[in-house]
Amino acid sequence: MARCGVCFRHCEIAEGKRGFCGARKCERGAVIPENYGRITALALDPIEKKPLRRFCPGSMILSAGSYGCNLRCPFCQNHGISWSAEAMSWAERAETVTPEELAGLAVRLKNRGNAGLAFTYNEPLIGWEFVRDAARLVREAGLKTVLVTNGTAELDILDELAPYIDAMNIDLKGFTSRYYTQVLSGSLDMVKAFIAQAVRRCHVELTTLIVPGENDSEDEMRALTAWVAGLKNGDGQPAGSEIPLHVSRFFPRFHMTDRPAADVSLVYSLAEVAREKLKYVYTGNC
């Protein structure tokens, strides 16, 4: 039996079993990242697809994903590798690569416009050891590193990774504890603490998916953007209004098919509200 310290769940894991996220396991009395180097998805994507709009614009980036997730978003677009039964089966069939192999591929793809390596598709923080090891090599090769994350991890995990990460896109999925706790099985407090610290360490952009009936009020967007605008950079100076926010449109998926896609006009109007506080607001999926 061992306790995992990566996220707020602090799973107590029995010998040979996995934690809630399906990616960390107890082996010989210690928690290990079972998904270390296990790749389920690999693509050379435009960096704008991460999404990042104000970091290496126009570049491509090698994007790698593993399996597992520590949230339970019912609308997950990547449920095949995040938290469905299919996702858990990747433990048996995912390819294994070493950090050296993945970093070497990133370098070879420079001739196709590759700027570096992005850890994305599933939640990278639950396998942070592989992120650290591969990101360090990619940085040593003079390329950039990107983390696309739900921001649900303790700050000591962020401290481990920050020296090797150039940019992050972090989900700020809403701004009520009710939504995070009851709908996503997450923790708004943990995500806020992670974002506040990340903006002191690297380039950060945020993403908010607008889900009808859940997080789509102007009041909530005002509260969210007022908090973001108040964030400070590594020098302790106010820098929040410079943080890019991606306001994205919900489509019914996976276990959330009881409501229609968000109206494009709703996404546009909430983006306008966000612009009252933030300089760089982008709409997505519209």
Ligand code: SF4
């Ligand atoms: S990272 Fe996974 S195993 Fe660790 S506490 Fe979170 S859900 Fe549990």
